[in-house]
Amino acid sequence: MEIENPLPVDISRQELINLKQKAITIRKKIVKMLYLAGSGHTGGSLSIVEILVSLYFKVMKYDPRNPQWEERDRLILSKGHAAPALYAVLSEAGFFSEEDLWTLRKLGSHLQGHPDSKATPGVEISTGSLGQGLGIANGLALGLKLKKSSSRVYVILGDGEMQEGMVWEAAMASGHYRLDNLCAILDNNNLQIDGKVSDIMSIYPIEDKLRAFGWNVLTIDGHDFESILSALKIAEKTKGKPTFIVAKTVKGKGVSIFENKVKYHGVAPNEEEYRIAMEELKQQEEELRKYG
């Protein structure tokens, strides 16, 4: 899972601790949101926390007071069911208040079950029906190139989602148009609703397929900040082709009772699970404070 030629990441020890703390904070918010909502996608929200934290608190340009700022970088959450993770990060970044998070999925909430760009500031486009985000990202990347904009486009895909035919239509187009302002990140936790991705409909070898489609492909540990940041840096420096980061992740990451359990794809924590999860995340926080 190591990148062959990693680019050194310029990050201090304290900054790294801050990112790790941010990840725990986000996880606590995700778990609380889902518990209060009583439904939603726990596993796949928890598995993309480090990816989103890296993008929103270290890499991407944006202005929460002006969500439509022309020069911002764009993120498309193609795996829209991980909306709780995106909402927690957007709120943490200042797009809307923390209080709003506790209204998730409720009637009248501006936080819909799946991302809705008409309802939520910071959401670029509505997603939820799988397979469409990469093509949208292609259009954005092509449009930004045409405008000679230096903004970059990021798209997060699920591994079950890679079974959608549209993903491959889009992957072909990204390679064809040499979209080096585009970076796709695969949340490769190897679980989908009905079981293991490798059992249900194998997508492997995923790297070879994408290389054949004209992508620069990197495989990393999707929970290790230095690997993620190094890969994103390589993506930015790679010219003439788009970069695809296969992030090896753990579904339900950070809460032992949810980790690698297929059941928690689309199930929210009950009261007991909520208590256990918050306790574990609190312990992680204390350990981080003690040992860094």
Added chain:
Amino acid sequence: MDRVATRDAYGEALVELGEKYSNIVVLDADLSGSTRTSKFARKFPERFFNMGVAEQNMMVTAAGFALAGFIPYVSTFAIFATGRAWEPIRQSIAYSNINVKIVASHAGITVGEDGGSHQSIEDIALMRVIPNMYVFVPADAVETKKIIKKIMEIDGPCYVRTGRSKVPVIFDNSYEFTPGKGKIVREGKDVAIIATGIEVYESLKAAEILEKKGISALVVNMSSIKPIDRELIEEVAERTGKIVTVEEHSIYGGLGSAVSEVIGETKPVPVKIIGIRDRFGISGKAEELVRYFKLDTESIAREVESFLSRIND
């Protein structure tokens, strides 16, 4: 009378728009010669994107272009645009109310020889049912150009239906198109024929035949299917008491349904829906198929006559 295919008018209008506005981009799925987007492609190659034979991905890519601030015009055959790519249009264009203009060619049975697989008789229904979507069906080349330019002013997704075959030009350049408005193109008092697309011309000719038989038929061009002109439908229902709708589309879900939905609520009068009666198209020459499916002048006149005699019995 000049005969021009509405797809040809589209190709010309696109070039005119491209010259005027630098924020227009055009996407096609390997049918640019047939949809006539090739004219734009030759003139503005940097703003034309061929997406290959991948209509679903073309639609969501267009959504991405719109997010970057462009106005994308997206074209392929009507069945692939609205059928193959229906759910991507719903999710990635309409749900977020993204400013994408879908202009499909080869709608209806006048596709001709290619046969049923390529003849879209469902597209109006498929697009009309999606929230936020505008649906326009031009009657001739003049109206096509007016619509293609008008939709620039609408901030939201639009579907425009054009055809393959050459059809008579019935309007002159002074014709104005207004979204949400139909137009009475012939006055009458015994029956109102509300038609759309190429059936407007056939209905006008049918009204001439009916006149000789002592039946005075009012004809409406209902090019704006969504939003539909409720006021005008209610007005002609009140004035004539009988409505016939005519479309080159299934009798389910298209113009006939849209008109019935309006008058069923407010001005119930008998409605005869003329269209394709729950079946697929077949190969043949366009004009042969128009007669075969009873969408020609004489068939319309006959249908109107028998509809009126049934009601009057």
